[in-house]
Amino acid sequence: MSNAATTAPAPAAPPPVEKIRIRVDGREIDVPKTLPDWQGKPQATTMLQACHLAGCEVPHYCYHPKLPVAGNCRMCLVEFGTPVMDPATRKPVLNEDGSPKIARSVLPYEPQTPRGAIACATPISPGMELYPGSPATKQMREAVLESLLINHPLDCPICDQAGECKLQEYSVQHGQAGSRFVEAKVHKPKAVDLGPRIVLDDERCILCTRCIRFTKDIAGDDALGIVNSGSYNTIATFPGRPFDNNYTLNTVDLCPVGALTSKDFRFKMRVWFLRETRSVCTSCGSGCNITIGSREDTVHRYEPRENDAVNSSWMCDSGRLNYRWIGRPDRLQNVLVNGIKSTWKAALTEIGSRLTAAPAGSVALVASARQTCEELYLLKRLATRLGAVTDSVPREGEGDRLLVAEDRNPNSNGARLTGICYTEMGLQLPRIADGIRSGAIRTLVVFGEDVTLHGIGPDLLAKLETLVVSDILPNATTAAAHYVLPGCAHAEKRGTFVNVKGRLQRFLKAVEPKGDGRPEAEFLQELAAGLGVGGGHATIEGLFNQMAKDVPAFAGVEWAHLGDTGVNVPI
């Protein structure tokens, strides 16, 4: 256990930022002169950010706080005014009541018409007045929206984006009931196969270029562009080159309309039927925060959930699409004793008495670093009580520069911090194999791994007196087990993981376990109680808080502190 790890020095507090006094819809407010841009660098505060700070949201399509500003959709136009300066003295001109005189922005050739500025790209200046609620601003928004909808197919009833579409949302606020457009709509390519996971409907596209900017500036794959000119503008890849990097599905999230759709999710489910659950991706050690969309105990999609300490607003395609196993029909659903369906009570009682009878040193325990911290903590307590050697199984893959970690276990650091394994995982596996071969180890407890793939083959498993296995999918180890305890996928339980950088994060339950499956922490507590080593926490909160008291790295952390984005722990 690498608990000697140092605590990183707290980053120096940023110097205080100068404030600028402006007015938003008549209310005075002091806003910072600079705010972080999409890369976190301080940049002059924009009108859009100032309005946000004033509690006034400005509608927008192309603007996204995590992407470079493009300023092409014009939806964020806001009427504004600036203080009038005396050209001779460079001092503000005052009204009769002593207040500064404000010149509303107008068209230079048509001074009776207000002129808006795009709030996403226009910096504020001292004394500026913003009018996001004015009739002129409203009129500008209505005009922009009407223009965006001119060639839009209005196929909302069959559009995947319906329910989470910015065109729909802003139509409610700024739209018109009828269309004034009498000409024929421009027809563009439909159902364009952009890549292995993406389908593009060019008629729905409003050319905001969020997808282009994301893939160029965030994913680092300059694959998308706008081809043709005028009304025939379309998003495209270079012909014959598929849009296939590992982050393409983020463009589907970013697309404010239904132009970019996920092949995996396309026409599968109306989004308003989905229940959203805050969870964590389990495909690698990065622990990207996700929202699970589920309906009636079926998981339909993962979407990234913003957490600037972990994954910003993104996740990789491989992690996002790795959810179908949760609903696999061959999931383990029954408690099995020697292959015969049994009950939890009978099986746990039998396992308890077998473990109690096992002499110290004759038990080994392999717990996957895919199990939660709480489960690993309970397993470690059991192992200590039984004098058992413990380990996890390392799982390595290729990492990338953005989100994918080389460590493909979601909770390697959890396994280390709870003491299941050493910093280098898997060192004990050969010793366990040798122990079984020599007859010294006669009882093996396996949680969430197929040990036959990791040096403990079926021949060795056959030598064991007792093999207790908990898993969620059948494999060669569950096939050889004397006791099979069906566990839960992370989406079916609550718990915590520690990611590769030491972020302790919790995830919540989205769907019900399959069959007789139960959360491992629940039945492990019953087993531990039978052996006199704790248990008795009815909730995951209680168990977590107990664990935090016992595991040094988690000292002082409570379940309630974790929030939606987790806390850092020393690793």
Next chain:
Amino acid sequence: MAFSVPAKLEAELDELVTHYPQKRSASLMFLHALQEHFGHLPREAVEWTAVKLGLQPINVHELVTFYPMFRQEPLGRTQIKVCRTLSCAMAGSGELRGHFCGKLGLDPHHHGPQTTPDGKFTVEFVECLASCGTAPVVLVNDDLLEKCTVADCDRVLAQGR
């Protein structure tokens, strides 16, 4: 035929790049030179330009598709561009194009350039050729036909056969 840029042209283009503060600024000049040489811009020319200028092919493809006079397909030996902007349209350029299409068996309702199957002619509408005073005008390869008549059209076709 395999795509290859002659060494002399490549040297000229390499020299051209040095005139610009950024390599990518030379994109349009590259495309003009390559189209001048190959007659059109095949996919390989776009990829070659992208590699030369440190760009992705899509960046160059955007330019090629934006400008109508960059061609992605080979054109006919005689290229007939009929002006359709206001003066010429009012002076009957629509009939001229219709005449060309009729004589060459092309679809008069087709949008964009059309090339005859024998590769001899390409007919298309273009925007203003800057000769409104002598409308209607037709550009045949590099020759401008002013106050163009149906008889002039037939002469162009006879010469191009």
